[in-house]
Amino acid sequence: MLPEIAESVPVFVAGGIGRGEAIAGYLDMGAAGVQLGTRFVCATESIAHPNFKKAFIRASARDAVASVQIAPRLPVIPVRALKNAGGELFTAKQREVAQSLDEGSVAMAEAQLQIEHYWAGALRRAVIDGDVEHGSVMAGQSVGMVTKEEPIADIIASLMAEAATALDKRAA
Ligand SMILES: Cc1cc2nc3c(=O)[nH]c(=O)nc-3n(C[C@H](O)[C@H](O)[C@H](O)COP(=O)(O)O)c2cc1C
Numbered sequence: 001m002l003p004e005i006a007e008s009v010p011v012f013v014a015g016g017i018g019r020g021e022a023i024a025g026y027l028d029m030g031a032a033g034v035q036l037g038t039r040f041v042c043a044t045e046s047i048a049h050p051n052f053k054k055a056f057i058r059a060s061a062r063d064a065v066a067s068v069q070i071a072p073r074l075p076v077i078p079v080r081a082l083k084n085a086g087g088e089l090f091t092a093k094q095r096e097v098a099q100s101l102d103e104g105s106v107a108m109a110e111a112q113l114q115i116e117h118y119w120a121g122a123l124r125r126a127v128i129d130g131d132v133e134h135g136s137v138m139a140g141q142s143v144g145m146v147t148k149e150e151p152i153a154d155i156i157a158s159l160m161a162e163a164a165t166a167l168d169k170r171a172a
Helices: 002-006 018-026 050-058 085-105 107-120 123-126 140-147 152-171
Strands: 012-014 031-035 062-067 079-084
Touching: 012 018, 018 152, 050 123, 062 140, 085 107
Parallel strands: 012 031
Antiparallel strands: 062 079
């Protein structure tokens, strides 16, 4: 699908990209560029709390799980984050609110608001305050490729070198 779309509009591919080989692959398929988030969280220049960076360095791809939504009538914004107690408690909160809804002790609008409010500020709690157990440790599956804190210039240099090698191999 990417090659067809990229013929008419510039496409930037995002999500799960951790190495230059993947960048080369998408450029080869016609992408104008890529967007990486997770790979830069542990940059020396990143203001993320040391606990947040440590959680990234320890995590593997399987630890970055999509948010759980227990009932379609109580929508949850889908995000990927590292498994932690906060995620479990959020699932429990959804069950509790769904039960209140079934019992008629809460109206639909109020129930949806309770779900939304419960997780509000959770990203800040983890990234800035460093509470990686109860905050939302948002991370893509490329978190498994984050192994140390390093300057942005080094991350970019690695990505560029990997992409260039991959593109050269394809051209040969
Ligand atoms: C710490 C962190 C916070 C993020 N916050 C948001 C957000 O508030 N809204 C959003 O749409 N995406 C958010 N994202 C997801 C980014 O959009 C995503 O990282 C980006 O598209 C690239 O994907 P990647 O992280 O797999 O490289 C966040 C990602 C991280 C790592």
